Amino acid sequence: MKIGIIGxxxxxxxxxxxxxxxxxxxxxxxxxxxxxxxRVVLERKIADHVVSLETICLNSELIIIAVPVNAIxxxxxxxxxxxxxxxxxxxxxxxxxxxxxxIKHHPKRKQFVASHPIAGTENNGxxxxxxxxxxxxxxxxxxxxxxxxxxxxxxxxxxxSVGMNSIKxxxxxxxxxxxxxxxxSHISSFMLGLTVLDIEKDERNIFNLAGSGFESTVRLxxxxxxxxxxxxxxxxxxxxxxxxxYIGNLELIxxxxxxxxxxxxxxxxDKANEVRKVLDNKEKNTLIK
Amino acid sequence: MKIGIIGxxxxxxxxxxxxxxxxxxxxxxxxxxxxxxxRVVLERKIADHVVSLETICLNSELIIIAVPVNAIxxxxxxxxxxxxxxxxxxxxxxxxxxxxxxIKHHPKRKQFVASHPIAGTENNGxxxxxxxxxxxxxxxxxxxxxxxxxxxxxxxxxxxSVGMNSIKxxxxxxxxxxxxxxxxSHISSFMLGLTVLDIEKDERNIFNLAGSGFESTVRLxxxxxxxxxxxxxxxxxxxxxxxxxYIGNLELIxxxxxxxxxxxxxxxxDKANEVRKVLDNKEKNTLIK
Numbered sequence: 017m018k019i020g021i022i023g024x025x026x027x028x029x030x031x032x033x034x035x036x037x038x039x040x041x042x043x044x045x046x047x048x049x050x051x052x053x054x055r056v057v058l059e060r061k062i063a064d065h066v067v068s069l070e071t072i073c074l075n076s077e078l079i080i081i082a083v084p085v086n087a088i089x090x091x092x093x094x095x096x097x098x099x100x101x102x103x104x105x106x107x108x109x110x111x112x113x114x115x116x117x118x119i120k121h122h123p124k125r126k127q128f129v130a131s132h133p134i135a136g137t138e139n140n141g142x143x144x145x146x147x148x149x150x151x152x153x154x155x156x157x158x159x160x161x162x163x164x165x166x167x168x169x170x171x172x173x174x175x176x177s178v179g180m181n182s183i184k185x186x187x188x189x190x191x192x193x194x195x196x197x198x199x200x201s202h203i204s205s206f207m208l209g210l211t212v213l214d215i216e217k218d219e220r221n222i223f224n225l226a227g228s229g230f231e232s233t234v235r236l237x238x239x240x241x242x243x244x245x246x247x248x249x250x251x252x253x254x255x256x257x258x259x260x261x262y263i264g265n266l267e268l269i270x271x272x273x274x275x276x277x278x279x280x281x282x283x284x285x286d287k288a289n290e291v292r293k294v295l296d297n298k299e300k301n302t303l304i305k
Numbered sequence: 306m307k308i309g310i311i312g313x314x315x316x317x318x319x320x321x322x323x324x325x326x327x328x329x330x331x332x333x334x335x336x337x338x339x340x341x342x343x344r345v346v347l348e349r350k351i352a353d354h355v356v357s358l359e360t361i362c363l364n365s366e367l368i369i370i371a372v373p374v375n376a377i378x379x380x381x382x383x384x385x386x387x388x389x390x391x392x393x394x395x396x397x398x399x400x401x402x403x404x405x406x407x408i409k410h411h412p413k414r415k416q417f418v419a420s421h422p423i424a425g426t427e428n429n430g431x432x433x434x435x436x437x438x439x440x441x442x443x444x445x446x447x448x449x450x451x452x453x454x455x456x457x458x459x460x461x462x463x464x465x466s467v468g469m470n471s472i473k474x475x476x477x478x479x480x481x482x483x484x485x486x487x488x489x490s491h492i493s494s495f496m497l498g499l500t501v502l503d504i505e506k507d508e509r510n511i512f513n514l515a516g517s518g519f520e521s522t523v524r525l526x527x528x529x530x531x532x533x534x535x536x537x538x539x540x541x542x543x544x545x546x547x548x549x550x551y552i553g554n555l556e557l558i559x560x561x562x563x564x565x566x567x568x569x570x571x572x573x574x575d576k577a578n579e580v581r582k583v584l585d586n587k588e589k590n591t592l593i594k
Contacts, residue, residue, distance in 0.1 A: 197515035201522040209580035226486035233490040241574035285530035291498035
């Protein structure tokens with residue numbers, strides 16, 4: 017199958033590697049972005065050819081859009097305008113409602129499948145693309161009832177060929193949950209990095225004092241601003257609710273520490289410990305009821 | 306060397322394994338805490354005997370105190386009262402100023418070395434003790450000028466025998482830095498866990514939607530409340546400063562998201578990205594000037 021990929025960074029590039037390995041991709045076309053990116057994409061054999069957006073639209077049986085979420089919402093209608101009646105388009109953005117709304121009434125809506133493969137690292141760009149990024153991970157297909165049966169079937173085949181299980185939910189539900197289990201983590205980590213850099217700017221050797229706990233908590237602060245700033249804007253309402261709850265909980269523990277209320281602090285930390293059960297169940301791949 | 310360990314959990318138990326392996330410990334005595342802990346300590350061969358605090362004080366050449374920081378401040382003066390003039394006492398607590406102040410004027414102050422080996426996991430208790438926890442990590446010795454030369458020399462030998470380099474600083478400086486590079490990370494993670502559990506309590510299957518980013522950020526929320534609540538109290542002033550800066554930065558990004566100011570949000574995330582340089586340098590074991 018001839019596959020066009022628009023956005024050959026961490027996710028698009030890793031998908032290219034996996035789709036080639038699975039045998040699903042017979043030829044991969046990448047959309048031109050910059051000279052530097054073209055060089056890396058060809059050198060790393062992410063794609064066979066780097067071509068224009070129009071060439072991709074006219075020559076691919078399947079198109080995967082893997083650019084930042086605000087760019088997806090802008091490019092997707094153009095892509096649908098250009099494709100033939102047989103081409104299927106999949107996006108892999110981390111927010112879904114604004115993207116789905118952008119083409120809600122497009123005559124070719126049924127040829128599009130809104131997806132979110134939940135996988136990634138804190139790195140970005142075509143050099144960050146890796147093999148096996150998706151193996152054993154979960155993919156979410158949103159508003160599947162707005163896509164044709166064949167398009168959804170192809171999307172499921174694409175993600176299962178790279179080792180993922182797909183589940184379905186509405187774009188609205190997706191955005192509400194991801195605000196808590198992904199977007200808030202990123203904000204928490206970005207701002208933790210910033211806070212520590214702010215305060216310790218004159219004494220950077222103190223980072224040598226940081227243990228593995230700090231590195232784990234601050235890892236996501238390395239993530240791409242070009243990817244994440246648009247996600248925060250596109251999922252604004254859900255993120256503001258999550259962020260306000262988080263700030264409220266931080267104020268609560270701040271006040272308990274200030275009052276030296278060790279018993280209430282312990283109670284609060286014990287409650288937070290319950291996340292262990294949830295994560296351990298997840299590791300066992302048990303769906304928690 | 307006959308070594309007594311008071312507190313055979315994650316840190317004390319792991320030290321026992323490593324000190325035995327290094328050959329430095331010829332015999333290890335553990336302080337009795339509970340029947341259950343005694344069973345595990347003997348079963349896992351963490352110690353040769355489980356005895357009373359008094360027996361440890363009268364029979365050890367080196368005593369390591371590895372209980373929660375508030376318990377260290379209480380036990381340490383009693384231990385110093387009981388030991389002979391030749392015994393050296395080391396603590397391994399994550400805060401240092403209150404502990405050092407607790408025995409500042411004790412006649413045997415010079416036999417005590419305040420230490421903080423920066424190593425750990427999110428697990429606790431004697432079952433969490435592991436081999437090689439300290440290999441390649443950093444140990445901090447605080448207020449070394451208040452300890453005798455021989456005591457500091459022995460402490461350095463102890464930590465180097467388990468694979469650690471020791472550096473020196475004041476207890477005050479230690480507590481100020483650790484508030485940022487360790488204690489704040491833990492608070493951030495505990496409260497993130499709590500926030501997500503609060504909101505998603507009726508729909509726990511959504512944790513299946515969480516990627517590795519969430520797990521990394523929330524890992525420390527599994528940590529022991531008995532260990533961390535006292536740390537937060539003992540380093541109250543530094544932690545409140547750090548926590549208020551963190552809350553301020555979270556309010557800043559919340560307001561930028563609310564105003565949909567994508568450019569300023571990107572600028573903020575780009576600044577946070579600088580943590581990458583710092584952590585990469587750390588990985589290379591380069592001391593950053």
